[in-house]
Amino acid sequence: MTTMMDSENRPHRAIISVRNLVKYFPIELGLLRRQVGLVKAVDDVSFDLNENETLALVGESGCGKTTTSRCIIQALKPTSGQVLFQMDGTNTVDLTQLEKKELRAARRNIRMIYQDPYSSLNPRMNLLQIIGECLVINRVVTGRVELQERVAELLRMVHLDPSTMNRYPHAFSGGQRQRIAIARALALSPKVVIADEPVSALDVSVQAQILNLLKQLQNQLGLTYLFVAHNLAVVKYEADRVAVMYAGQLVEIAETEALFLSPKHPYTEALLSAAPNADPATKYRPRIVLAGEAADSGNLPSGCAFHPRCRYAQDRCRQETPALVNIADADKPAHQAACHFAEELELVGITGEIKSAK
């Protein structure tokens, strides 16, 4: 397992190391389900999720961010690659190789929160059943009293009134439902929580409450988050590091501030420039508007998948696929980008001005 040092020379310990993760979906056609192609949803992705950090996975729809998170928790079986999980101090397991029973034990430490709290909670179960289900299945509690005590504790943790545990999800607003989903995810005291767009379906005022709650719980319980999101302002607020995906590949990964202020991949630059900002003063700023749509993972362009939309593309980009490499001159130690010209281009972050907007 890799150990990286940050600026204060504290070692970052990777709790999950994703290595060369690949997930292909076959495209089948006709009566005989003949395979006519492959959707390369995730194509050779490697990164570390460090203990006690929030790593955001961002990108447009279809870029593979959700598939990546599902492959980590083994809800989808990866085509190839490793997902190394640090069970405790010494014991590292590859989740992709585990038997069903061992996987169940490992999964107690990795839980998920989903986007839509209206569809992720069973309407016919009350809060005690929803939150208590995994406690009962995993035999964490014995007896009804202990179950109720633990559920009450979890409800207090997410700032809900424990006396509501006999009510059903319909009695709660969207924000409260997302709190219930968080309480359920925390029931087994996991180490890692994978949150897939946890605030996208919520009202603006409630979104802020949930973002703050997630942070507070992280500090309180020492949680590690993999935060899948598309809203860059939310990511800027919530994440310690950000990984940007495009067409199934990781194109850039860096600490949040470094990525937003000095991006090293043209796609990141374009995303930052396109993101609307809630300030009328920036209304008329020049911006990069990418032409066309994100590359089709079933029919990727040659070379760098981003080259047809890249304003800096050259011949080399059409032929050679760039690898994700460390950027030598970056001031922060762990800035990686997959661009042939990452070190030559002077890209603009959220503070700079795009010179020739096109």
Next chain:
Amino acid sequence: MSSTRDTGATAPTPELAADTLLSVRNLKTYFFSREGTTKAVDGVSFDVKQGEILGIAGESGCGKTVTSLSIMRILPKSGKIVSGKILFNYDNQTTDLAAADPESREMRSIRGKEISMIFQEPMTAFSPVHTIGNQIIETIRIHQPVSKEEAREQAIEMLRRAGMPSPTRNIDQYTFNLSGGMRQRAMVALALSCQPKLLLADEPTTAVDVTIQAQMLNLLRDIQAELGMAIVMITHDLAVIAELTDRVMIMYLGKEVEYGTVEDVFYRSQHPYTRGLLGSIPKLAPGRVEIDPIEGSVPSVYEMPTGCKFHPRCPHYMPGVCEKRDPPLIEIAPGHAVRCYLYGGKEALE
């Protein structure tokens, strides 16, 4: 603000100033069901000037979509305009859309020609079994006396303006042939096919990715500059409001709580709800910018608070005042109004 009630067809329709395209006055749209009455829009007034972009922002249940459906007169059966006026200036005369029969020839000639609408989900705007071209041509031929060939030319031209990559080919495609971003462009082309004076845009950028959203905002900006129509942009996303609009109206539970220029609302906001909303959104700025959420959540329609509907969540709640009666709209600067007792109106309670 006048509290004129709609007294039927006999009342003379007031004339609007020439630069005002639409004037909504004390509009109330209620939904009636077995569970009770839902006051989705409860006394909203605003003007839209010729060629301006007005933003209507608010959270779910604030009535922003029902306001636009009321203007178009395409409310579901359970919804009714119970009072108020929707004055619309066209053909050198003022018509009260609230008093018109939704099925009337007049309303049908306005809908799609003078006022048109784009939606969040483009699939709902198109029929899946007809080509997009046929649907645009149909719209053009309903409203204009042109031949099929001429209408087709116009449709291709509109698709080109809406930024479709190859309009002559796209015109014969079905919605399922198109990607999400292209469907949105096709929907814009359909909405603009008769060069309306007013475009109601209901969350058109909500379901799409940031890069497509940026394309869409640019498209609306360009088309507005080119054709000079007015746009009412309805969204929950304050960033989109800041990017696109000239003036903003913030709504909460069926009422406007603040309106003004986009600068008034973003830099000099006065209503505690507007301030709360602005404080809740993370910003794309360097360094750590804290966010400060509003307490609680939007109440359910069946548990509507009395008085100012924001008072249970308000940090400036004044006991004995705010829960009594709905505060009046107070103009604190020219063109900048707030509905809050902090800025006056308490005297009337005595």
